Amino acid sequence: MRDWHMLTLVGVDRPGIVARVTDTLYRVGCNLGEASMLRLGGNFTISMMVEHAGGAHSLAERLEPVARALDLHLHVDPIRGALHRHVVPDVRVRVHGADRPGIVARVTGALAEAGLDITDLESDVAGTGERPVYVLQIEGVAQRGIDSLRAALERLGDGVETSLEPVDTVLG
Amino acid sequence: MTVLEVLTYPDARLKRVADPVERFDAALRGFVADLVRTMAAGPAAVGIAAPQVGRLQRLVIVDVSTRPRAAGHGRLVLINPEITAWEGHAVGREGCLSVPDYTGNVIRAECIRLSARDEHGGSVDYEMEGFEARVVQHEMDHLDGLLFLDRLVSRRSDLFARRDRGKGS
Numbered sequence A: 001m002r003d004w005h006m007l008t009l010v011g012v013d014r015p016g017i018v019a020r021v022t023d024t025l026y027r028v029g030c031n032l033g034e035a036s037m038l039r040l041g042g043n044f045t046i047s048m049m050v051e052h053a054g055g056a057h058s059l060a061e062r063l064e065p066v067a068r069a070l071d072l073h074l075h076v077d078p079i080r081g082a083l084h085r086h087v088v089p090d091v092r093v094r095v096h097g098a099d100r101p102g103i104v105a106r107v108t109g110a111l112a113e114a115g116l117d118i119t120d121l122e123s124d125v126a127g128t129g130e131r132p133v134y135v136l137q138i139e140g141v142a143q144r145g146i147d148s149l150r151a152a153l154e155r156l157g158d159g160v161e162t163s164l165e166p167v168d169t170v171l172g
Numbered sequence B: 001m002t003v004l005e006v007l008t009y010p011d012a013r014l015k016r017v018a019d020p021v022e023r024f025d026a027a028l029r030g031f032v033a034d035l036v037r038t039m040a041a042g043p044a045a046v047g048i049a050a051p052q053v054g055r056l057q058r059l060v061i062v063d064v065s066t067r068p069r070a071a072g073h074g075r076l077v078l079i080n081p082e083i084t085a086w087e088g089h090a091v092g093r094e095g096c097l098s099v100p101d102y103t104g105n106v107i108r109a110e111c112i113r114l115s116a117r118d119e120h121g122g123s124v125d126y127e128m129e130g131f132e133a134r135v136v137q138h139e140m141d142h143l144d145g146l147l148f149l150d151r152l153v154s155r156r157s158d159l160f161a162r163r164d165r166g167k168g169s
Helices: A017-027 A055-069 A103-113 A146-156 B026-041 B130-143 B159-164
Strands: A002-012 A031-040 A043-053 A072-078 A091-098 A116-127 A132-142 A161-166 B047-049 B059-062 B076-096 B099-117 B123-129
Touching: A002 A017, A002 A055, A017 A031, A017 A043, A017 A055, A043 A055, A055 A072, A091 A103, A091 A146, A103 A116, A103 A132, A103 A146, A132 A146, A146 A161, B026 B047, B026 B059, B047 B130, B059 B130, B076 B130, B099 B130, B123 B130
Parallel strands: none
Antiparallel strands: A002 A043, A002 A072, A031 A043, A091 A132, A091 A161, A116 A132, B047 B059, B059 B076, B076 B099, B099 B123
């Protein structure tokens, strides 16, 4: 029986990592599911669903040589979950402002309390070293409606620029 | 009226260019009725194109009236449609009856002007914007063998920059 695992790899970015890792996975008979690779602070990061017969330990063993060759931290967990479980977001929130401690916690805390189920979050620090600017983009499902989220953002007050818009998805 | 089978990618017929409609007869109107029924039978679709049911003709149906936030013209039957003017660009999320279980971001013109024929062969012209304009562009792509998969942009696309570009230019 083949089970899904979550494989995460982190390390210094360089060209060709995805190709070498996925080639190894193919050669040992794994099936790939959903995956997301991001470059964060110059680091390569990837999380990928990998279907494999033989358990997490055996999967990690098979990947260990390529991870070592590419100097990547490797982590494998068995997961519950499957393909075809997409949730379509119905709201997008953007936040930006001068970078300061606690901003993500404040914003996401207020939104969670107002019923937001986050499906996708990207946060980044732009600007310069002296004047860092914080940028946050969130998509999610407004479980208690968009007005509830709008009110929560308004209560955040000064110093944080927020905007919110419904996401209407075409189906055609 | 019949509910027709909706083809799903990678059916090769979805990648072909459709031919213009030449005969505006009872058979065509019967097909339009079937297509309307097909669109209503599935999930909450706002449009459908003839190639999605394997009929390679330049005919689409658009109806955004089920979406409360979307301003629109009601149910439109657009035959041999041509977009004659575009303005602005925006990123928006799209899915497709022919690509189940996937949605992604696509850049479309925000405002369009459109000429087409109705099911009786009469000329119709529309100006539309926002969600309805997006749906029309999505459906018209089917007439040229294009799916929204062919136009996906990164989820990291800068929405602010994209939205501003093209406005007033």
